[in-house]
Amino acid sequence: MAPRTLSRSGSEPLWRQLQRELLTRLDAGEFTEQFPGELTLAEEYGVSRHTVRQALRQLRADGVVVAERGRQPRVAPPAEIAQPLGALYSLFTSVEAAGLAQHSIVRTFDVRADALVAERLDLEASTPLVYLERLRLAGDEPLAMDRVWLPADVAKPLLQADFTHTSLYGELARRTGIRLDHGREEVHAVIPTAAERTQLACAHDVAAFAINRLSHSQGRPMEWRHTLVRGDRYALTAEFSAAGYRLVSQS
Amino acid sequence: MAPRTLSRSGSEPLWRQLQRELLTRLDAGEFTEQFPGELTLAEEYGVSRHTVRQALRQLRADGVVVAERGRQPRVAPPAEIAQPLGALYSLFTSVEAAGLAQHSIVRTFDVRADALVAERLDLEASTPLVYLERLRLAGDEPLAMDRVWLPADVAKPLLQADFTHTSLYGELARRTGIRLDHGREEVHAVIPTAAERTQLACAHDVAAFAINRLSHSQGRPMEWRHTLVRGDRYALTAEFSAAGYRLVSQS
DNA sequence: CCCAACCAAATGTACGTACATTCAACGTAG
């Protein structure tokens, strides 16, 4: 193991230099499978274990690396199954929390081009897109109409899947390895059109949430989603404190 | 300074015991004005400075206490002007970001009792409540109808304030010292009633957000709020990533 | 062949020391 050097004369603390070093090497994919232990790092960089621990402290707190007594330290596991965050996730988990079974009716599932959506995904207008339109049911009652577009070049393996019961993000991760890691969504309050009311089987005096979501995977726009959720029995619930704002699944 | 003792035989680490101790004493309001230094604490509890630093690490990261080189350590300053988090805050800041001036028309401002609200605030049904009803304008156009109830015993000083231009949370902090530190809100999509449409001066085909919020101050329910926001031009916007979910103010 | 005991490895806890760095307050010189 070639000893590596840190600048001892500079003003930057040793532990911070080491922290940057480790993050750089992590980004380079250097520690797959196994992450070196504290003593190993201390020897490799010629610093004390105390300094190594200081450098690792934040990485461990952030979950970048995992360390436990007696265990081989590892770099953060496959980084959770791309836990879908956001209003949609909150809504659907709240339905599950209420004890209602969920399933979907796949109304359309094909490859097509859509100039408007392509633009939002930062693609050429004629780029083929996998398009999935589902009516989502909670219990036996329609809950939402969900439309998703993904670039066909990477999402084509999805066409084999049956989305009656499985989740899009789960299949996406399993069949293509893609995990959506960042996104932005807008939540609007709207009055459904007559056609939408029919699809959702709701009364004429019911409003709805219209949610637009653009998700990225490693910087590339990967999913455009439009969801219309019945507003009569489902609400967004959130808790906030000094620690921040968090959507919660209510019962 | 009477030396205090920590259990050295128990399984709980010393630094964690010390951390709990300090939090307890903080809650008891013991360290207003000045927080003891690391060496002081080390001597007082008979532990090493290293252990004290470990105990203080999280408190400092959380901003509970502030420490800087050379400075007298202090307990967290007045803790920002109770930054109002949540959907409402997001909506109103997005309006400001759009360059529109905001002001309110105070429609009702008195002390009254309300059994339903009192129950939500965990009070007796006949408890007097300060009630403030405002029509909030962005530019010169109605944006939202805002109703707030607070326990009169603590909120009475608010009655002197003019809420045409000032914010409730700012006045609450200034006049009573109360800062709302925790809360929960529900966001519903609804169709406004005819009366509400008139108040908000919006068309008949416009939906709205109905937001209920219950806020606490130091564990005590302190504010019940009901806000109806026009849904035709205002939306919730959020970003999400591995780091979490955050409402943003769009332009 | 299986299971238990042991051992090596790794992190967690806790002590000690030394020096650097920063800030505020005090005192002195001008």
Next chain:
DNA sequence: CTACGTTGAATGTACGTACATTTGGTTGGG
């Protein structure tokens, strides 16, 4: 009375040591 330098206090950085605790593999006995 002001400006500057000194000094004390506090945290930051970095080193060292020792032992406890947990885990997983290895080894040896039944």
